[in-house]
Every structure is written in structure tokens, then in C-alpha cells.
Amino acid sequence: MDINSFLLTFIPLFVAIDIIGTTPIFLGFTEGVSNFQRKKLILEACLTAFIVAVAFLFAGKAVLRFLGITINDFRIAGGLVLLILSINDILSSSENRRNPHTNIGIVPLGIPLIMGPAALTTILILVDKYGYISTIISMLANFTIIVLILSNAKWMTKVIGDGGAKAFAKIASLFLAAYAVMMIREGITIIIDTL
Numbered sequence: 001m002d003i004n005s006f007l008l009t010f011i012p013l014f015v016a017i018d019i020i021g022t023t024p025i026f027l028g029f030t031e032g033v034s035n036f037q038r039k040k041l042i043l044e045a046c047l048t049a050f051i052v053a054v055a056f057l058f059a060g061k062a063v064l065r066f067l068g069i070t071i072n073d074f075r076i077a078g079g080l081v082l083l084i085l086s087i088n089d090i091l092s093s094s095e096n097r098r099n100p101h102t103n104i105g106i107v108p109l110g111i112p113l114i115m116g117p118a119a120l121t122t123i124l125i126l127v128d129k130y131g132y133i134s135t136i137i138s139m140l141a142n143f144t145i146i147v148l149i150l151s152n153a154k155w156m157t158k159v160i161g162d163g164g165a166k167a168f169a170k171i172a173s174l175f176l177a178a179y180a181v182m183m184i185r186e187g188i189t190i191i192i193d194t195l
Contacts, residue, residue: 001134009126009138015176016082016122019146021089021169022113023153024162029109041109042150048110050143053123057135060124071128072187078121079183082176085118089173114146118176125183 030038064074127135149156160168 001137005130005134006138006141009130009134010141012122012126012179013119013138013142014145015172015179016118017114017116017142017146018089018118018169018172018176019114019142019149020156020160021166021172023149023156024166025113026109026150027153039151042147044106045109045114046143046147046150048106049115049146050139052111052115053119053139056120057123057127057132057139060120061128064124071124072190074121075125075128075183075187076191078125079180079187082118082121082180082183085116086173086177086180090170090177122179 030041033041061071064071123135123139126138
């Protein structure tokens with residue numbers, strides 16, 4: 001696997017997960033929690049998100065085949081979902097969309113805060129386009145970054161500030177919207193070419 005393939009799988013997944021934009025929400029959930037408990041929650045959330053991502057990576061295509069859905073159907077539908085999610089993030093605060101008003105733990109920290117519908121859709125599209133090895137390596141790299149960012153969340157927020165984190169989330173949503181449009185365009189183009 002070359003650096004180009006790694007970046008083409010790593011960047012869309014990083015944008016879809018949007019861990020920088022999620023960090024202030026994570027801090028809100030863990031306000032007043034001890035460092036030991038926070039580390040335990042990070043481990044629990046990341047492990048849950050990773051297991052769901054790996055299950056979707058390997059079983060996603062089989063589920064689609066069972067339902068009679070082609071990868072291009074899923075690419076277009078996934079692109080539309082990503083586009084709606086990204087536009088929603090751009091036009092409203094990410095806290096309103098992501099905060100489900102439940103207790104912290106596996107849900108909502110692991111699912112859907114870390115591994116939400118945007119990230120799951122992106123994983124399925126990436127594995128079809130670039131293969132399992134590139135996608136798995138980019139997933140491992142992203143989860144390493146997630147653990148590092150959440151473990152140093154208080155320090156990061158002091159550096160970039162609350163406003164900086166929110167601005168990054170909006171920029172990430174814009175890139176996600178562009179990626180969604182590309183997915184829709186590619187799906188439609190491939191379907192037209194096969195007719």
C-alpha cells in the first residue's frame with residue numbers, strides 16, 4: 001500500500017468521524033469525572049466503536065448482497081445520507097445533533113459519537129474502492145488519533161479553544177459534504193456506464 005492509497009482512505013474517514021468537533025461534547029459528558037474513570041470511558045467507547053466498525057467492514061457487503069442492493073446503490077444512498085448529515089452539521093450546532101440526552105458509556109460515546117452513520121457509510125465505500133488492507137490501516141490510524149485526542153482533550157481545548165474546535169467541525173462538515181457529492185457522482189456515473 002502506498003502513501004496515496006493511505007491518504008485517500010484515512011482522510012475521508014477522519015472527516016466522517018470528526019473527532020476534533022466531537023471533543024467538546026466528550027468533555028461535556030465527562031465533566032467532573034475522575035481521570036481514571038475518563039480513561040476507562042475512552043477505552044470502553046473506542047473498543048465499542050472499533051468492534052462495530054470491523055463488523056460493518058466485513059459483514060456490510062454480505063448484508064447488501066442479501067438485500068439485493070448493489071454497492072453503487074449504497075454509494076448513492078450513503079452519499080445522500082452523508083450530504084444531509086454534513087449540511088445539518090454546517091447549519092446547526094453539532095451538539096444539538098449528536099447529544100442524545102442519555103447517560104455516558106458505550107452509548108453515546110462509542111456509538112454514535114465516535115462511530116456514527118457517516119463513518120460506517122464511509123468505511124463500506126472505502127473498502128469497495130481501495131480494498132480491505134488500506135481501509136483497515138486507515139481505521140487503525142484513525143482510532144490511534146481518537147485515543148490520543150480524547151486522552152488529551154482538556155489540553156487540546158485550551159490550545160485551540162472552544163471556538164476553534166467548533167470552527168474545525170464546520171470545516172470538516174464542508175469536506176464531508178464535498179466527499180458525499182463525489183460518492184453520488186461516482187455511483188450515478190458507474191450505473192449509467194453499465195446500462
